[in-house]
Amino acid sequence: MHDFDHTQRFLFEDTDIRGELATLNDSYGHVLAKHPYPEPVAQLLGEILAAAALLVGTLKFDGLLVLQARSAGAVPLLMVECSSEREVRGIARYHAEQVLPGADLRSLMPEGVLTITVDPRQGQRYQGIVALEGANLAECLSGYFATSEQLPTRFWLNADGRRARGLLLQQLPADRLKDPEEREASWQHMTTLADTLTAEELLGLDNETLLRRLYHQETVRLFDPQALEFRCSCSRERSANALVSLGQQDAELLLDENDGTVEIDCQFCNQRYIFDAADVAQLFAGGGSGAPSKTRH
Template sequence: MKNSDTFQRFLFEDMGIRGELVRLDASWQAVLQRHTYPPNVSRQLGQALVAVTLLSGTIKFKGALIIQVQSRGPLHTLVVQATHRQTIRGLAHWHDPVPAGALSEVFGEGRLVLTIQNEGAEPYQGVVALEGQCLSAALENYFANSEQLATRLWLFADGQRAAGLFLQVLPAQAHADDDWTRLVTLADTVTEHEMLHLPFEDLLYRLYHEEKVRLFEAEPVVFRCSCSRQRIEDMLLALGKADVEAIIAEKGLVEVDCDFCNKRYQFDRVDIGALFSEEIKSTPSSTRH
């Protein structure tokens, strides 16, 4: 299918307004294959993955953008990540049953956290209340309150694909309010079927054939988990030798599962002994000569 696993920017010439399109196919299926999600959970997760991919295209960074929802309702944890290389991953935790409906019904009382992890810099974090009819509304509230940028998102997901459309006023560029209102009104007519199935060129023509639109080169999006044995070893070292050896004494080995990709890492007594032995060797001596 054309535009499968694709991120693509576009620009309204002479308006100071930009847009983005995303469609996830194999990358979305890779997430679904690792956990069995109820439909009402997978729909929210798919929309969140589209959102984090769209938003990652609005900032210049080298690292990762994370959207996290923490709440007290049926769907109590939702975490999605996109990197500057357009790799994505995500997961959700829930208590059955998860209803369909507004955010207050699906998530309950909660908050939405956006984190930018820029390599070589302290993470930047923005927090907004989880309010609105849908996830796109909560994200739009974030931009209105934190960034003071007019922003709209349209997010869709089913069991096969996830897709989305993004519009935003460019920072520090002049635009007419009538232009913004017209573009948003036209985007509000987009249907789920069009977003999930129409080629991007056809979709933009359907919505904006009377506008001057520049469509930029498409970029591929892939599922990729950043977990590794080295990262798990670092986590165990941070946990400390006494606690890790207590786990070994009780269970005979240490098992760590990655929630994102379901990969299991196992460490037996020999592995743990070698791990902490290497730590001792690599610790510089404090003795002065």
């Protein structure tokens, strides 16, 4: 078993179906360490992290994928970002008194909506929206692809507060199988076998063993794993830019209201950036975010 977080692509040699597996241990742990998440929220956050990693594996782009789920329930926000370099970060907002042990997606995020955003560094931004009407996040995502004009795609996701794992199957354009009935039969066969996968198997088995157990009668080509890692994109410079975007008058007003300092906290990693009057004056004089102040963090 690989001892690092990764995604790993595989291909069925005799049919037009590809797959992806995602494993998040350390990166999932980094996300959970930033906030005291109750178990049901931690599980949801792990599942959406795995989903983002799987989706990035299906895309050929240079940029950022964002999954953002919102609801009026116990969990008003789930948000995960995964870059094309497979750097992930995530956060959840929740009302602790409303999160019951064993709660599922439907009870935590009733009438929720998931927004999928692909934000390339060059080119047009793409956004898709799906209602959180399925029994779980995997079902919701699978339903989104089933009703869109994209390639048929199925998801299987699990997380237990220590490990987050995901499996994706996707039907490719006709190549090896040209007959529509043969293509459909092949797709149904592969997804039906994947439906037999238990949470214990997905969370506990390495990729090779998992695929052998599910598809021992198929010829499967497993590609090299691609490393994943937790990394937050916050910085003092980005925080300074946010402060400048407020305008000098509002920034100085914040200084007055907060005893001479402005604190900007990153919600993803809890890093705090502090700006005092000298910092703010330098920013608006065009001096940048490098500051003479000794209070910088």
